Amino acid sequence: MPIKIPKLLPAREILEEENIFIMDETRANTQDIRPLNIIILNLMPEKERTEAQVLRLLGNTPLQVNISFLQMATHQSKTTSQLHLDQFYTTFSNIKHRKFDGMIVTGAPVEMLAFEEVDYWEELTEIMNWSTDNVTSTLHICWGAQAALYHHFGIGKFELPRKCSGVFSHIVQDRSEKLLRGFDDEFYAPHSRYTDVDQRKINEHKEIKxxxxxxxxxxxIMSANNGKQIMITGHLEYDASTLSEEYSRDRHRGLDIHLPEHYFPKNDPNRQPLNRWRSHAHLLFSNWLNYYVYQETPYEWE
Incomplete structure (x- = not known):
C-alpha cells in the first residue's frame, strides 16, 4: 500500500522514479480504509532531501500512510524556502488538538549546543510532552534521539574527541524485540555526529531497553519499555552519497575533519560509496510501522 503525500511535494518525483508506491488525496479518498496518520517533525536544514529519505522508507510497507509535515514556529529556516514551508508544513498550534498514530522527529545540526540553548527547545519539549498522550509511538533520529533521552529519561550527551562519521557494524542486543525482527546478527548503519550518549547509563535505566x-x-537503537519512544542515534535513512557530501562540505568550510570510516571503497574519496544499510533501514521502518504503530493504535481515537 502507498503513502499519501501532497500532490506538488518535490520529493514525489524522486519517489516515483524509484518506483515507490505513492498517491495523492484524490485517489486516497476513494479507498474505504483506515490509513495511519504520521506526523514528521523535520528539524534538518535541507528539508526536501530529508523528506525524500524518510518517505522512501515509509512507502515500502503494506500499510496506507497519511503524511503531515511539522516545522518549529520558534525557528526561522535559513536553507529551505518559505514558499515550500508555507505549502507543505504546519505548526504545532494547528495540530495539537489531533491524535496521530505515529511521529518521526529527525536529527538537527545543533548537537554542540546545550539542549536548553537551542532556540526551539521549549517548543520541542512541549511537543514531546504532547506526544506521550496523543501519539501511539514516536521514532527519534540522531539529535532527536538525544533530545528524547534527555527530556524523557534524564540521560544527557557528551562531546566526542572527534566526529563519529562513517558506516559501522552493529550487533543485535535483544533479539526478542519486535523492532529488530528479521535483522541479521550483524548489520551496518551510518553515523554522523559530534556527541554521544553514555551506554552504561542506558543499560542501567529501568525504563529503556x-x-x-x-x-x-x-x-x-533504544526503546522505552512501553514502545512509546524509539531512539536511533544513527542515520539509516541516509542515501549512499550523504556522508560523502557532508565530508566535502566540511572540508570546504575548512574544518579539521577526517575521512568517514568504513565508507569509501579502499578509503578513496574519489570512489563511489556503496549503500550497505538499505535493507535494514526498510526493515526497521516497516517493523516500527507494523508492530509499534499499526498493531497498537486504536481504530478510532477517543
Whole structure:
C-alpha cells in the first residue's frame, strides 16, 4: 500500500522514479480504509532531501500512510524556502488538538549546543510532552534521539574527541524485540555526529531497553519499555552519497575533519560509496510501522 503525500511535494518525483508506491488525496479518498496518520517533525536544514529519505522508507510497507509535515514556529529556516514551508508544513498550534498514530522527529545540526540553548527547545519539549498522550509511538533520529533521552529519561550527551562519521557494524542486543525482527546478527548503519550518549547509563535505566549497539559507534537503537519512544542515534535513512557530501562540505568550510570510516571503497574519496544499510533501514521502518504503530493504535481515537 502507498503513502499519501501532497500532490506538488518535490520529493514525489524522486519517489516515483524509484518506483515507490505513492498517491495523492484524490485517489486516497476513494479507498474505504483506515490509513495511519504520521506526523514528521523535520528539524534538518535541507528539508526536501530529508523528506525524500524518510518517505522512501515509509512507502515500502503494506500499510496506507497519511503524511503531515511539522516545522518549529520558534525557528526561522535559513536553507529551505518559505514558499515550500508555507505549502507543505504546519505548526504545532494547528495540530495539537489531533491524535496521530505515529511521529518521526529527525536529527538537527545543533548537537554542540546545550539542549536548553537551542532556540526551539521549549517548543520541542512541549511537543514531546504532547506526544506521550496523543501519539501511539514516536521514532527519534540522531539529535532527536538525544533530545528524547534527555527530556524523557534524564540521560544527557557528551562531546566526542572527534566526529563519529562513517558506516559501522552493529550487533543485535535483544533479539526478542519486535523492532529488530528479521535483522541479521550483524548489520551496518551510518553515523554522523559530534556527541554521544553514555551506554552504561542506558543499560542501567529501568525504563529503556538497549536493542542494538556498535563497538565503535556506541549505543544505536533504544526503546522505552512501553514502545512509546524509539531512539536511533544513527542515520539509516541516509542515501549512499550523504556522508560523502557532508565530508566535502566540511572540508570546504575548512574544518579539521577526517575521512568517514568504513565508507569509501579502499578509503578513496574519489570512489563511489556503496549503500550497505538499505535493507535494514526498510526493515526497521516497516517493523516500527507494523508492530509499534499499526498493531497498537486504536481504530478510532477517543
Amino acid at each position: 538497549l536493542l542494538s549497539y556498535s563497538e565503535e559507534a556506541g549505543a544505536f
